[in-house]
Amino acid sequence: MYQQISVTRSGRNEHVAIVTMNRPDKLNALTKVMEAELREAMEAADRDDTIRVVVLTGAGKGFCAGMDINELEVLPPGDIRAAQWMRPYDMNRRADYQTRYGYFPAMRKPVIAAINGAAAGLGLVFALYSDMRFASDKAAFSTAFARRGLIAEHGISWLLPRVVGPGHAADLLYSARKVPAEEALRMGLVDRVCEADDLMAHTLAYAEDLAENVSPRSIGVMKRQLWAQPFQTLAEATQMANAEMFDSIQSEDFTEGVAHFIERRPPRFSGR
The missing domain is CATH 1.10.12 (Lyase 2-enoyl-coa Hydratase; Chain  A, domain 2)
Structure with a gap:
């Protein structure tokens, strides 16, 4: 049903949905198609009462390497304000999160990001909008924006200091340097680091415990x-x-x- 993502259930627990960004040859770089499909899949999971936990990950060696450079080159300035990306106001959700990716915190279900590789730019934004972040020891993180002539997009200037503190946030935003998984763990950017081969098993075991026992x-x-x-x-x-x-x-x-x-x-x- 989807072109650039996939949605499956955990083999051991039907209450856990796995949403996978699926452009492995491009390190799951974001396109308009993927962006729309991701929102559709996440909101569908929120409506589905058989789903209790959502795990977000990427296919292949990357989590999400940011926006696809081919689309970024032709991105119209007005896209950032386009009304169709904003979540319609819902009295059961905070108006503060009526933003482009505000559907992550607006969901009733916990979202766990299983970060298997590069999480840069919008990939890092998706990770920060998730409730928890479990990372492979091969994962790497970068805000990327300053090295593209851009700014701290999509509320990351609000999210990042609350996760890692103001000093680390300034460092990550200003330098846009690459941060390895172990450093990300030390600064609190991720909650757990696992060996690459164990990441999904570890993340799913945690998600399944939530689905079964909570x-x-x-x-x-x-x-x-x-x-x-x-x-x-x-x-x-x-x-x-x-x-x-x-x-x-x-x-x-x-x-x-x-x-x-x-x-x-x-x-x-x-x-x-």
Whole structure:
């Protein structure tokens, strides 16, 4: 159904969807076709109640090497403001994330980036918009923008300091240097580093644990809390938590969470 991405399920757990950017001969460099397909696939996964976790990765040796240079050369300046890329306003999502790639934090499901190779430019943007980043020891990272005469695009100037701190963010943006996986781990740019051959197995094992043993309702609420937090005071975050706690205690997943613990059996969460 897709030309430049693929969507599959984990062989061990149908609740885990794997979205793969699939232009391996171009290190999965982004095109308009891939961009549209990626958004369509991610939003479809969010609507599908059988999917509880999404893993985003790249085919071959790269994660995503940024925008395809052939398309970048002819990119019209107005494209960055084009209305069709913005997510329509949804009262269940924060207006702060009505941006081109705001559908990542707007999803109810956690998105784990399995970064198997180069993540540069927009590839790094996709990784930062994900909830967690697991990297191969062969992965490398670069903002790339300054070396193309561009600027910190798509909110990366807001995201990056919150992930690695202002000093590291300035370094990565100004120099656009290549950062190896181990350095990325030390600065907090990624959460885990695995040997290349083990990356997908490790990422899927983590994703499958979330899908099998954790309430999808709880994760959806917690994800909304985490992405709302940068815009809240402590009081506002607490008020939001109190309101959500009131609802969670009345949910099916809370009843099941207590029952499976008392009965010493695997959980059967419904997500309601």
